[in-house]
Amino acid sequence: MKNSYNPSPQIATNIEPASRPLPLNKTTFVQRNSRVFQARESWDRLFDEAYRADVEIHTDSHDVVIYGHASILGFASPVFRSMFKKSRTKHQVLIHGVPLEAVRTFIRFLYSSCYEEEQIEEHILSLLVLSHAFVVPQLKRECEYQIEHRLLNVDNVVDVFQLSLLCDAPRLGIICNRFILKCFDAASTSAGWKAMRASHPHLEKKLIVSLKNENNRRKEMMRKLTDRKVYLELYEAMEALVHICRDGCRTIGPQGKVLKEEQEPCRYEACKGLESLLRHYFGCKLRVPGDCTHCKKMWQLLELHSRICTDSNVCRVPSCRKIMRAKSITGAPYFTLASS
Template sequence: MVTGCVELHQSFKAADSTVPIPPPVPSKSDGHQKRYVAPGIEHSCVSTATRDMWDRLFNDGYKANVVIYTDNGGIIYAHANIIGTASTVIKGMLKQAKRHGKWHAISIRGVPHDAVRVFIRFLYSACYEKEEMNEFIMHLLLLSHAYVVPQLKRLCEWHLEHGLLNTENVIDVFQLALLCDFPRLSVISHRMIMNHFKELYATEAWIAMQKSHPFLEKELRDSVIIEENMRKDRIRKCNERRIYSQLYEAMEALVHICRDGCKTIGPHDKDFKPNHAPCNYQACKGLESLIRHFAGCKLKVPGGCVHCKRMWQLLELHSRVCADSDQCRVPLCRNFKEKMEKQSKKDEVRWKLLVRNMLGTKIIGRSPFFLPVTSSSSSVS
C-alpha cells in the first residue's frame, strides 16, 4: 500500500494541481464483518481469496487512474479498465472525460457519496455489506439502472422483494420501478399499495407523488376503486352461490322427506321408524319444522304468513326442477306445473333464472329427481 501511495503522489506532482491527492484509508469493508456477494456468485468457481484481492485493489487504490467526484466534495479512486468493463455507460463516460496526465475525471452525483462507493466496489468484486444494502437500496437501484449493471439491478430487486420493501418506501419504489423498467417490482409494490391504501394515502410520500406525478396518483386511486368493486362483486357472487346451494339442498331434503320420511315426518303410506338412521341432509331439520308449521297454520294463503309463504315458494320451486311430476311424492307438484302455463312472461323468466342458477351449483353428482341444467338453461334463453 505504501508503494501505491508513493506512486500516486509522484503522479500528482506531474499532473494538474486541481487533481486531488492520495486515496482515502481503507473503509470498514476491510474489517471482519460478514461480506455478502451477489446471488449466483457464491456458487461460482471464483475463490474467496480472489474476491478479497479485488476488494483490496479497490480499497487501496493501487495504480488507480480514475477520479470519481461525488456530492459534497467526495472523491473515489478507481481503475478505468475495471469499471469500464463492468459498465458500458461508465466506459463511454471515460472516453469523453477530461484527462490530467494519466487520470480520468468523471462525476456521479445525485446520490450520497457512500452509496456511490458501495456501487463502485460492487463493480470490482460483486460484494457488499448487508447494512449498506439496507441503507442505500434505493440509490443502488437507481445507479444499477442508470449505469446498466444488470447483476446489481437483479440483486436490488431481489432484496426489495424479500424483506426491504415496506410501507415507508413502497411509494418511492413503485415510481422508481416504473421509471427504471422493473416490471416485477412494480407489480409487487402496486399490490402492496392496494393492500395498505388507507395507511399510505395520507403520508408525505403520497402527497409528493401527487404533486410530481398526478396522473400516476390518479391511476392508483382508480385502481383502488376498481379493486374494491371487484372485491364486493366476488363477495356478492359467493353469497349468491351459497344461497343457491342451500336451495338445492332444501330441494333434495324435501324429496327425501316426502319420499322416504325422516325423523318425525314421513309419507302417509309409510310408518315412521323411531330408530331411523341419521339423516345426511343438513336442511332436513329446518324443513321438517317448516312443514309442521305449514300443516297447522291457519293463514296458509300466500302472503298471510311469512313462514307459509316460504313453504309455498319452496313447493313451487320444486315443481320447476322436478323431472317427473307423475311419480313425485311432493305435495302440489303437479298443481304448480299446471299453474306455470298461466304465469306472466316476466315471472316465468325470473323463475327460470333462479332454477338455472340453483341447478348450476351442483354440476357433479346431480340428483336423478331434478331436471338437467341444460334444459333449464335452454328454457331461459
C-alpha cells in the same frame, strides 16, 4: 539441488485471472471453496487499494474521490464502457444525487459482486437507481428482491412505487400498488405521498382510481360469494326436500313409510329446518289467503322444485305435478318475480 520452477513468459501468459464471482451477501458467505473466497478478497483489495486506478468518480462530496479501473468498470457496465470509449485519456465520472457510501457500495459490487448487509439496507433505493442507470442487472434484481421481501414499508412504499416506474421494474410496481391499496390511509399521510402529490399529481390520481377499482372489485366479489352461498343453500334445500318426501327423515316422511327416530344423523343439514317448515305448511290455516310468511317460503321452495324436477309424474314432493300443470296451462314464464 536445482529449482524446478522456470519463470517462462510463455507459461505466464497462459495463466488466466480468476473470474468475477456471482452475487452473494458478503456477511453470510460460507467458505465452501477457498479459491472463490480468495478471488473475492483479491477483487475487494484491488478496489480498496486502487492500484493503478485510471478512473476518478466524483460525487456530491467534492472532497472525496472514488478510484476505479476502466477495464473492470467497463466490463461490468455497458454504460461505463461507452463513457470510457469516448475519452481514452483521462476518465472522470460524475454521479450526483446519491450519497457517497451508496456510490462506493455500487462500485465495490462491480468488482467483487458482494455487498454489506447494512449498506444495502441503508442505500437500497439509491442502489436500485444506480443499477438501472448503469445497466447492472444482477444488482438490480437483488435490490428488487430485498425491497419486495424485506425492506418495503409504509414509509417508503410511495417512493419505491415512483422509482419502479422510472427504473422499469413492473413487478415491483405492482407489489407497491397492492401495498398502497392495502394500507391506503397510512400511505396517503406519509411524506412520500405529499412529495408525489407535488411532483407527480397524475400518479396520485392513478392510485386513487386504482383504489376505487379495487373497492368495486371487492364489492363485486362479495356479491358473487353471497349469491353462491344462496345458490348452495337452495340446492341443499331442494335435495333435502326430495329426501324427506321420497325417503323420509326421522319423524317426517311420505305416507306408508316406516320412520325410525333413532336412526343415524341425516346428512342433509337443511332437513331439520324443512321438517318444521313442512309441518307448519300443512297445518297452517292462513296459507290459502297468503298472509303467512312461513307458508310463502315453503311455497317458493315447492315452486322452485317443480321448475327443476325432471319427472313430475313420479315425484313425491307435494304439489309438484299441480304446479307444473298450472304453469304449462297458463303459459307462465320459467321464472317470475313472485317466486324470486
